[in-house]
Amino acid sequence: MANTGQKPRIVVLGAGLGGTIAAFEIKEAVGNKADVTVVNKGDTFHFVPSNPWVTVKWRTREAIEVNLTHIFRRKGIEFFTCGAKAIHPKDNKVTLSTEMELFYDYLVIATGPELAFDEIEGFGPEHFTQSVCHVDHALAASDVFEAFVRDPKPIVVGAVQGASCFGPAYEFALILDTELRKRKVRDKVPMTFVTSEPYVGHLGLDGVGDTKGLLESELRQRHIKWITNARVEKVEAGLVHVEEVNEDGSTKGHHQLPFGFSMMLPAFRGVEAVRGHEGLTNPRGFILVDKHQRNPTYPNIFALGVCVAIAPTGACGCAQDRLHDRVHGHGHRAQLQTNTGGQGPDARSDVECHLSGRLRRWRRGLFCSAADSTAQHQLVGIRQVGASRQGGL
Ligand SMILES: Cc1cc2nc3c(=O)[nH]c(=O)nc-3n(C[C@H](O)[C@H](O)[C@H](O)COP(=O)(O)OP(=O)(O)OC[C@H]3O[C@@H](n4cnc5c(N)ncnc54)[C@H](O)[C@@H]3O)c2cc1C
Known part of the structure; x- marks a missing residue:
């Protein structure tokens, strides 16, 4: 036209x-x-x-x-x-x-x-891991999560190499922890946070304030283990293959992480x-x-x-x-x-x-995802209003 x-x-x-x-x-x-x-x-x-x-x-x-x-x-x-x-x-x-x-x-x-799921074999909602980047994905993941709660196994959550958006990965880990506690199955679910960040709380921004201390403490208190400097090599049904990288870029080790439910943010x-x-x-x-x-x-x-x-x-x-x-x-x-x-x-x-x-x-919104969140995502005027306090059970 x-x-x-x-x-x-x-x-x-x-x-x-x-x-x-x-x-x-x-x-x-x-x-x-x-x-x-x-x-x-x-x-x-x-x-x-x-x-x-x-x-x-x-x-x-x-x-x-x-x-x-x-x-x-x-x-x-x-x-x-x-x-x-x-x-x-x-x-x-x-x-x-x-x-x-x-x-x-x-x-x-x-x-x-x-969403560059195709850059890693077996990765993404068309294969073996879930996504919350699109509402269609989040809804599909909901069915998988319900089935998972009936048959609890380990969870792997995080963000893969090339990802630039890390906040939702932490948010989702805390949400899962909270929801599993509510459903009284958290003790049956070992959780591992896998991230390409050089340290917990880096967030792609070299941290802000004490996000390192805050998030490490939060993950520790919730018994969520973590692997940083991680490169996801491939995903198979129920198994993530992760390479851990040293500061000089050499390989530090390899991990094979079994999972019953996994959500990792992709590269964009x-x-x-x-x-x-x-x-x-x-x-x-x-x-x-x-x-x-x-x-x-x-x-x-x-x-x-x-x-x-x-x-x-x-x-x-x-x-x-x-x-x-x-x-x-x-x-x-x-x-x-x-x-x-x-x-x-x-x-x-x-x-x-x-x-x-x-x-x-x-920072306002990150901890609002836990059970007693006071954050409000307001659609009116399409504004997000985040009143923050740290959530917990
Ligand atoms: C799970 C999750 C939680 C997040 N939480 C927060 C948060 O709490 N606070 C925060 O600040 N940020 C958050 N973010 C980041 C935030 O969602 C993004 O910053 C925001 O959505 C980006 O807005 P955008 O307009 O760039 O892209 P989007 O909101 O993704 O919008 C892109 C639009 O472009 C359209 N489009 C795509 N291709 C085409 C095409 N070829 N032609 C026409 N249209 C097209 C899509 O349909 C879509 O409507 C979160 C992200 C995720 C994934």
């Missing part, structure tokens, strides 16, 4: 946490001076942070999703629910999965992550529709942005949320670099610096701001 009107057209790709709010705020700012169009896969917004609660039935699926069609219409925002097939940054157009072409003056990419990459554009994306398909969330090569393209290229934090010195590359499996930082043509530090400081904001929310 060519933009033949007088008004500029702003297209927002993705109606998740980032894209929905961006569309609302852009429309509010531009009023009738520009047309705002949102393209999403499906017509529904899911509040991703509540997915773990769906798995243990603390929330129903219906409680954490909302249909966006009427909401966008009321706000005068055009809405396509078929998803984008490809973007063409040189031609200022998006091809939708229906093959329709949508021209834009400005493009805001908020397509979140593609950019979604297929936006991948593979020189100057727009890094080799993992994440969008390169400057401190204004704007792509340096295509200044009419902006990006926000998980689809943005971020640099890892906390690695220092050669040993740490080697460790990072072994465990994380990609030279993310080097790619970012190269691809931003010397603007790496800018991109980093921007990303650090973004992350520190997220982390503040994380």
